[in-house]
Amino acid sequence: MQDYSQAHLTQQLVYESARAHPERSALLFQGRGMSYDKLADSVARSRSYFGRIGVGPGDRVLLLLPDCPSFVIAFFGIIAAGGIPVPLSTSVDIEEAAGAVSVAQPIVIIVDERSAVRFKPLLLMEGVETVIIASWSAPAEFEREMQLCNADHSIIYAPDRLAYGLFSSGSTGAPKLIPHRHKDLLLAYDSYASPHVGYRYGDICLAVPKLHFGYGLGNNLAFPLRAGAAVILFPEAPNASVLIEAALAHAPTLFFSQPRALAELLGVNTTREAMGSVRLCVSAGEPLHNSLIDRWRALTGTDIYDSYGTTEVGHVFMVPTPGNHRPGSVGGPIAGCDIVLRDPEGRPTEETLGELWVRTPSAANCYWNNRAASEDVFQDGWVRTRDTFFRDEHGRFYPRGRVDDLIKLGCGKWVNPTDVEQLLTLVPGVSECVVLGTTGMDGLTVLKAILVYEGTNNQVHAAEMAASSVREKWPNEPERWLTKVEFTRCLPKTSTGKIKRSAVDGQTMTEFAYNC
Incomplete structure (x- = not known):
């Protein structure tokens, strides 16, 4: 396994990729492409801009942006300046956004112009120094100010080599922020994305999950950039009509979805034509039923498999092996990942049913400023998932529900x-x-x-x-x-x-x- 202890995400995914294939499209958005060279230049300018407004090592910046080039440019520019971007869905209400601010304690918030009025109260919260308006349709404050800055390709590290933070969904009480290091997504690429998805130079990726989710951030940004592929971005919710329009416009070769979206697409007449260029579909989000697998393969002729991961671990860490997929199963652990089933007292068990615990180099080691929750979930290098699994005689794992009632x-x-x-x-x-x-x-x-x-x-x-x-x-x-x-x-x-x-x-x- 490659040593990424000195790696920097902006350097590895943006600047090095731009040097390798400067003219190739990195981002595809609303009928236009942004080359790797243009992306690198924009990121370097945004790095200069964030440094100018006072973002330094370890400072959090909340990103309330839809999937668009400005999200990507800001994300990597903040990291280059030593800051820690924390993406958050633009669909959250003001109470949820305020809770996220209380946890992340950002000094800067970047908000889409369409949501600016709704999130205006965040400016009054303790610690927030600046709210910046961005836009995906026409240049706003962020885009205009960034372009006035000189490109600065230097990179700075945050303390503890932290790169970004993601909020965990589905928890009760206050939201939990999970900090990840520069190496985590790079390790996930080597152990999961490259061997199991098989990203290729020139691939075009389409995804249901958004970039503020780890599933989307990896599969539809970090991993394609690592491979020299292009990513399709759209700000709208990923319903069937939006996905089909994007697919017809850009001819994706990889499609990252979830069962609910697949079911909707199967009810649309133009799905076969739109997905004709796709060679592989990866599903996650909830168990993939056999009927969906059969119907998808019959309609599109493309392969599809289920997968499992958590935000705490960083990305997908359980996938089926070729030829060994069974309906309802997410397969087994990827290389470099250890998993164990434990009983309700936390003891390893040889029983076929138990709570899944995982240990892998890409996993986080704590929740941000939440000691009690951290001690419960992160224990001696292991991460408890709070999910129960059944293990069959062939070592395949089947999700069997939550430990809690969500x-x-x-x-x-x-x-x-x-x-x-x-x-x-x-x-x-x-x-x-x-x-x-x-x-x-x-x-x-x-x-x-x-x-x-x-x-x-x-x-x-x-x-x-x-x-x-x-x-x-x-x-x-x-x-x-x-x-x-x-x-x-x-x-x-x-x-x-x-x-x-x-x-x-x-x-x-x-x-x-x-x-x-």
């Missing part, structure tokens, strides 16, 4: 059932309820509510009231909507009076923590 509904889509349950108890006549993940069409996870109903309306009307209350509460989050509503006279309880979820028919899904 429900996984696709890449980066988590639902805390308590939030929905609290809403449902406000429906007249509902005395108790439980919300679970269950298997819907194509093996995708959907939400099901089981209600103890004591009202005067019939159950059909009560079910519609329950479902409509959820739709009205979260009109823009269809993953929270109820697909099924069932009724029972009572719910099973533990000895302490809590609802015993494990005794209720349902299914919770495993976490892929890069949050696509």
